[in-house]
Each structure stands twice: as structure tokens, then as C-alpha cells.
């Protein structure tokens with residue numbers, strides 16, 4: 001690929017033309033062309049883990065609901081604390097967590113109190129039990145305590161009426177804990193996204209069947225299944241579709257009738273048996289189909305009726321790379337998630353020399369290792385062919401090599417995008 005061809009991409013006016021888009025441009029266009037589902041459902045809080053909040057949460061109560069002690073100790077009135085020497089306080093009883101001392105504190109008294117115990121009316125300060133001299137029902141308290149110490153105010157975590165979380169937040173373990181702390185049993189979330197996928201190719205066999213001459217096992221439906229599972233979407237596996245115009249068309253129509261998004265693999269080149277692109281043009285709208293990247297150059301994006309369509313290349317590594325770079329951020333947006341997709345990059349010193357052709361963005365597979373706090377090294381995960389799926393299995397990151405870059409020598413710093421736990 002010549003450099004001047006890359007540079008003319010932004011002016012790619014005719015979207016059906018065989019022009020090359022940059023990775024960033026393709027990502028932006030795809031994100032721009034998808035929107036969040038609008039339907040919602042109400043779920044018990046635990047079932048809402050990993051789902052996306054559909055409305056803002058405003059606290060119906062103060063958390064904690066009562067002013068309480070942060071320590072095991074003695075609740076007193078600050079004004080009764082001695083400026084010097086030791087003062088003896090009569091101790092009328094104990095405020096346990098969940099079993100409060102219901103009487104108001106009298107001047108000069110110290111009520112024993114446990115962590116989480118409700119502060120008796122009139123008391124405003126807690127002296128830790130390690131700092132008193134207890135003698136029967138009397139406690140001796142010395143000087144040097146701060147008024148208000150060791151007390152947790154009602155509502156200091158969350159005040160009644162305070163916004164807690166906003167729509168678009170994917171609920172974490174902490175979030176469902178916060179919802180429970182507010183006493184909420186149910187929460188409204190966006191409905192689950194439905195994603196249909198199928199593989200195309202006459203050469204594909206399902207696992208468990210013997211291979212005939214020239215046949216291979218269909219692995220793309222497994223990697224896609226795994227990557228979709230991580231996104232907590234509803235998965236519609238449509239199997240393998242043979243390379244026949246009518247069958248591909250039928251599969252497109254079926255998928256569009258039931259799914260929000262459709263993902264296919266294979267059949268997006270211009271080979272004799274590559275019908276994905278022409279079928280998308282016939283049944284829907286096609287946005288573009290070539291990106292200046294390796295692996296994964298031919299990628300089709302578009303719409304069929306209301307469904308978003310991603311036609312990924314057939315090569316197994318290309319499927320995973322294009323899914324991570326284009327499909328995953330788009331699906332996250334479609335689920336209503338307004339947070340970041342969670343991918344980040346770090347700089348790492350490469351311990352392998354990397355071969356690269358100029359003019360295209362490369363996503364090489366690497367093994368990232370931390371060598372010291374904030375310092376990383378990366379090595380190549382081996383042969384980088386787009387059909388070598390083992391390189392993905394051994395890798396934990398992509399080594400991002402931008403179009404201008406050529407050969408990278410051992411010891412040079414490269415940008416790396418970890419994908420562990422994201423794919």
C-alpha cells in the first residue's frame with residue numbers, strides 16, 4: 001500500500017468505493033452510526049449486576065440512617081471533656097449496634113457504645129475504649145480529645161435525595177452494594193442487547209464431524225461466542241451458512257428480524273464466493289468495507305432494517321482484532337453503557353524485533369509483562385499470520401504499530417493495548 005493512498009482516505013466521499021479508511025476514522029464512524037437500545041426492564045438488584053442502569057438513582061434515605069460511632073468506646077458530650085487532668089464519668093448503659101441506648105445522655109455521663117451503635121441523643125463525641133480508664137460503671141477520660149471525633153454522621157455516605165448513580169452506568173459489585181444500602185430491591189436497566197452471528201464458508205465443518213478434503217473446523221463462532229459472553233449480551237448463534245447467495249440473503253433477513261446487531265465472519269473479500277458485501281448492499285445500507293490495518297483489512301459495516309451489521313473477515317485472528325477494535329465499542333454503546341470501553345494502552349519496551357510494512361496500522365499480538373511499577377516489557381507472541389489463532393491464545397495484548405512505523409528493533413518503546421479479561 002502506498003502512503004499517498006492512505007492519505008487520501010479522509011476524502012473518501014463515495015463510501016461504496018474501494019477506498020481505505022484509517023482505524024480511527026472507522027471507529028468514529030461506527031460509533032456515530034449506532035445508538036443505545038431504549039427499552040428497559042426492572043430487575044432484582046443482584047440480577048442487574050453487569051447490566052446498564054436506565055434511570056438515575058436518587059437516594060430515598062440517609063446512609064447511614066442514624067448518626068453512629070466509628071469505634072468501640074464511650075459517647076460523651078464534647079463540652080463535658082476535661083481541658084486537663086482526668087474526669088470521672090458515670091456510665092449508665094451501652095448502645096450496641098442495632099440495640100441503641102434510647103435515653104438521652106445526661107450532662108457528665110459517658111454511654112458505652114459499639115462500632116455502628118447509634119449515638120445517644122445529646123452525645124456528639126466518642127472516646128476510644130483504649131483511651132479511657134474503666135472502673136465498674138465509671139470511666140475516667142483524660143484531656144486531648146477532639147469534639148466530634150469518631151462519629152459518623154447520618155447521611156455522610158449518601159444523603160437522602162442525593163443522586164447516587166446516573167443512567168448509562170454499568171453496574172459493578174460496588175454499585176449493587178450501594179443500591180442495597182439504599183434499601184432498593186429492584187432497579188431499572190436497559191434490556192439486554194440481542195446479537196446474532198453466523199459463519200460463512202463452504203469449507204467449514206462443525207466440531208465433532210470428520211473433515212473432508214479442503215475442509216476446516218469453524219472456530220470463529222467460538223471466539224465470537226466467547227467475546228460476546230464477556231459483554232453480557234443475548235447471543236443468537238445461527239451456525240454456518242454456505243456460500244450461496246440465497247442462503248446468505250435468507251440468513252441476513254432472519255438475523256435482522258430477531259437481533260439488534262448481526263456479526264458475520266468470512267465472505268467479505270471480492271472472491272467468487274464472497275456474497276456478504278453484495279447482500280448487504282441489496283438488503284440494507286453499506287457504509288464502507290476496507291480499513292488500512294492488518295489483520296482485518298476488509299470489514300463491512302452497515303444496517304439491515306433496524307439491525308446494525310458487522311461483516312468481519314474470515315481469518316480467525318482478523319475476527320478477534322476487528323471485533324475488539326470496532327464491534328466491541330459499538331456494542332457497548334448500544335447496550336446504553338456511557339462509560340469507557342475499558343481498553344487502555346501503556347508503553348512497553350519490546351524484547352522482540354518486529355517486522356512491519358509501512359502504510360497500515362498493525363495490531364501484532366504480544367505478551368506484556370510488568371518489569372517494575374509502571375514499567376513494562378513486551379515480546380511478540382510468535383508468527384503473526386492472520387490465520388494463526390494460537391497467537392491470540394498466547395498473547396495478552398496488541399502491540400499497536402501506527403502506519404508510519406516500519407521495522408521495530410529490540411529495546412524500542414512501543415504502545416501496547418492489553419486485552420486480558422476483555423476478550
Ligand code: AMP
Nearest residue numbers: 199201218219220266267268313314315
Ligand atoms: P474468507 O474471508 O471467507 O475468504 O475467509 C478467509 C479465510 O478465513 C479462509 O482461509 C477461510 O477458510 C478462513 N475462515 C473463514 N471462516 C472461518 C471460520 N468460521 N473458522 C475458521 N476459519 C475461517
Ligand code: MG
Nearest residue numbers: 200201266267
Ligand atoms: Mg469464505
